[in-house]
Amino acid sequence: MKTPKESLTVMTDLVLPSETNPLNNLFGGELLARMDRAASITARRHSNQLVVTASVNHVSFGRTVPLGSIVTVEAKVSRAFKTSMEIYIDVWVNDSLVGQRKKANEGIYTFVAVNQDGRPVEVPQLQPETEEEKDRYASALRRKQLSLILAKKMHPMDATELKALFLKD
Numbered sequence: 529m530k531t532p533k534e535s536l537t538v539m540t541d542l543v544l545p546s547e548t549n550p551l552n553n554l555f556g557g558e559l560l561a562r563m564d565r566a567a568s569i570t571a572r573r574h575s576n577q578l579v580v581t582a583s584v585n586h587v588s589f590g591r592t593v594p595l596g597s598i599v600t601v602e603a604k605v606s607r608a609f610k611t612s613m614e615i616y617i618d619v620w621v622n623d624s625l626v627g628q629r630k631k632a633n634e635g636i637y638t639f640v641a642v643n644q645d646g647r648p649v650e651v652p653q654l655q656p657e658t659e660e661e662k663d664r665y666a667s668a669l670r671r672k673q674l675s676l677i678l679a680k681k682m683h684p685m686d687a688t689e690l691k692a693l694f695l696k697d
């Protein structure tokens with residue numbers, strides 16, 4: 529059993545001209561790569577195994593990130609299943625001129641721990657501590673079921689927790 533803070537990964541970097549779109553804001557694919565990198569480090573720290581990205585479950589680009597910004601990507605395990613881990617990534621932008629930190633984006637990725645042959649191996653379970661960690665832990669099973677349905681790896685009728693959101697007894 530491990531806590532989320534044991535594998536927390538925080539990566540801070542600038543937005544350079546080669547990483548921006550024609551409006552001089554951070555290019556979405558560049559941010560996705562930074563999120564994937566931070567999340568994969570978190571998944572490796574939690575599992576002490578090699579890991580692969582199994583799915584990008586959700587990404588929202590809520591705020592543009594201008595050229596020159598200081599961007600901090602924070603990745604934490606939100607739930608561990610048998611061989612897979614959901615990693616929640618929060619992206620913050622610092623305006624160094626006024627010293628403010630604002631939430632810019634967030635993403636949720638699924639990683640699977642694998643052996644040298646690329647076969648899934650078991651991971652330690654997660655013990656959430658803060659209220660936010662407990663909320664994210666509780667909703668992770670629904671997101672896993674949705675991701676598996678979209679990947680055609682689960683039948684919607686078997687997604688009990690997800691169905692419970694929409695159906696009352």
Ligand SMILES: CC(C)(COP(=O)(O)OP(=O)(O)OC[C@H]1O[C@@H](n2cnc3c(N)ncnc32)[C@H](O)[C@@H]1OP(=O)(O)O)[C@@H](O)C(=O)NCCC(=O)NCCS
Nearest residue numbers: 580581582583609610611612638640646648672675676679
């Ligand atoms: C991810 C991968 C290892 C899963 O292998 P698999 O043969 O489907 O293995 P399984 O069906 O046993 O699934 C393993 C775990 O992944 C989970 N999983 C698989 N696909 C998933 C998806 N789309 N969304 C969420 N979870 C998924 C399963 O639920 C299972 O989790 P659990 O053991 O915690 O319950 C395999 O598909 C793979 O290697 N994919 C390529 C990964 C890669 O190269 N990523 C980089 C992208 S370029």
